[in-house]
Amino acid sequence: AGDVCCELDSSTLVEKEKEQQIKVTTARANLEKAMKDIEIQLTTNESNVAKAQLAEDLAALSLVSYTSAGGEYEQELETVKGDIKKTEEELSINREEYERVRDQARLGYANVNQLESARLKVTQSQILLSVNRGKLEVLEKYTRPKKEKELAQTAEDSKRETQRARLEGEALMTQMKAAADAAQLTLSVEDEKLDLFQRQIKACRLVATQAGEVVYASQKSSRGSEPVVIEEGAAVRERQAVINLPDLENMKIDARIHESRISRVMIGQPVEIEIDAIPGDPYRGKLQSVSSVPIPGSWPNTDLKEYEAIVQILDSPERVRKLKPGMTAQIRVVVEDRKEPVLQIP
Template identity: 35%
Template structure:
């Protein structure tokens, strides 16, 4: 199969090369053998950038996977189906989520039980604290009452009783003394027996002893018993107050422990409940339904560095936030393309475009709406040496037959030059770092310096150095050599300076149009480096770098 394909490609390349040569001349196949090169032309020249792209809806609803991690598509509605809001479009695998949901429900129940227990323990502790504090306050109140009772009641009563005891003992002593005095007088006259006199004397001694005891008891009461009792009662009051403070502090400490346990249990319960809610939400989001009416369009396939992306279909593994389906609106279309870095500076938002839809065969006007500031990272994975910038073109006159994803050709109109001299891009060479053209004159070849201007895929403007009607060669003839630039001089020719290569500054579009015919025919025709200001690339000298497969140059 491969042996048959290679000759076919060579034949196609030769055909394209012959067609290009015929157009570079007068277009007559019969005179092709007589043409030594291309004629220098004068006239209008359109400067444009042509790139391939795809249509996309200007306004669309994109449905992405909202299931965390990776999952598999179990059901996917057919692309192109007209759906209504609420219709099921895609179902993702939720078996693992369902298992986690069951386990999470158990965790929620356990957390709820712990939280309920913590609530009840907290309420019990609050009640216990209230009782302990009330008891402490009562103890303080009782101690204060005991102190007041003693100071205002018992102490005066004890002092009064001691005074009364002394008074009674004093009166008893006086009576005993009087009785003894009468007894002695009677005894002197012989009217009283000695025994009675001794009894009266004993009674007086007893009364004196009792009075002395009463006085000592009062002294003990005043000097020791009352002060001690006062201090005991005052100490009891102070201790009860300190106990009340301790009860308050202990109550706060115990309540803080229970409060912390309550908050922790509540937070854990809310966390487990939130996790369960997330799982339920994930399971619900696994059933993707249409938010609006419209037609189903599968999302564009995302490719990795080695092109290993999977198409959107049942059984495909999708990651979180990966687009699966889009529902485009009918408000308009955009053409999206990736511009090579060599032409990105030519394109400015607002430029007019011509968009040709391949499937419809129609060309509609457009306008550049957006140009990315940074290169597309996806292209880095596909080719580390390729830098392209995402660009969007607004379709000004959309057709009802347009569908998202249709391939198209986008021609961005950079400039329309009214009356200029121009030649094919492959007629420009670098000689010593300066652009030159090989002019055929009477069988000889003249190497003539030229000043180049703008260029498109096929033609380059010549601002000076050539005249209309002259003939320029399309390839380097035998015997003609080109000098390398100062930067290109070295010990030996590098790959960048070998014949058949291209310089960096050549237009990406022009380079691609030449590559197919040139490589198929194995013709090593050097091409020039053309930039907008007519300055040549400093890294090339008459020869170009070998092109990459994607059309870019090194």
């Protein structure tokens, strides 16, 4: 037991195994990459959500900073009002100076140039005051509502952007997890194929499961009575019997019974056995099993129908050891045609 009885050519399977190992390695690498992509996407999602949340917080702070008491708007408002107040004071001073220079010019103490310079300062103060008052009006009527709406819209958009970043990250994670599941399934399938090739390569070495004599399987071709030769280099088909390991102490006989007689035989009936190689020394046996369906005949007798049967040999082990696998035997199944006693006439 354990000896190699026969080895089939496994070169094609070995090549397929190598190719399959490459596929398994590729599938495993794809799975590892998919898992790493999930880790990278997870950190990317956290970063994107954090950035969006920061932008949302800053937008909310900008809105509060502009609209709250003492905020940016009120500071701008106070600045413009301060400029107006300053310009009004400068205008008042320039007017007084202009009136003083005008009075001096009437008395001949100031010339025309001095008078014109004082007048220009008044005009400039008036223009500057008008500009500052325009700034105040624009700030209150247009700049403030515009800025408040822009900041409010930015704050609202930043909230939606945070939600979008979160949902987009979840969608990418779902997609990548699906890709990882597909890679895992692909690896499992490729592993199963590799395991199949390895088992097939292992099965090419036919190892004896018990002690005994190795016998080539006896078969006939489907086109006639020519035997199928089992030899080195011969092609074999799937499920073809190549060798047998018979138990020499428990020999059995494979027989065929014609369909015309199958109704007369029953399991357990005694059988007389004549071995062609041992003439005049019959063996005893019994019918152990009979197939339930017939087997078709070989060409050209394809219409012939026979039933396979197995006959168990009941002789002592010493006599059974005289038999060799492959010997030809003739059997006679003993059937009881009549169950009642009959008279025999000499």
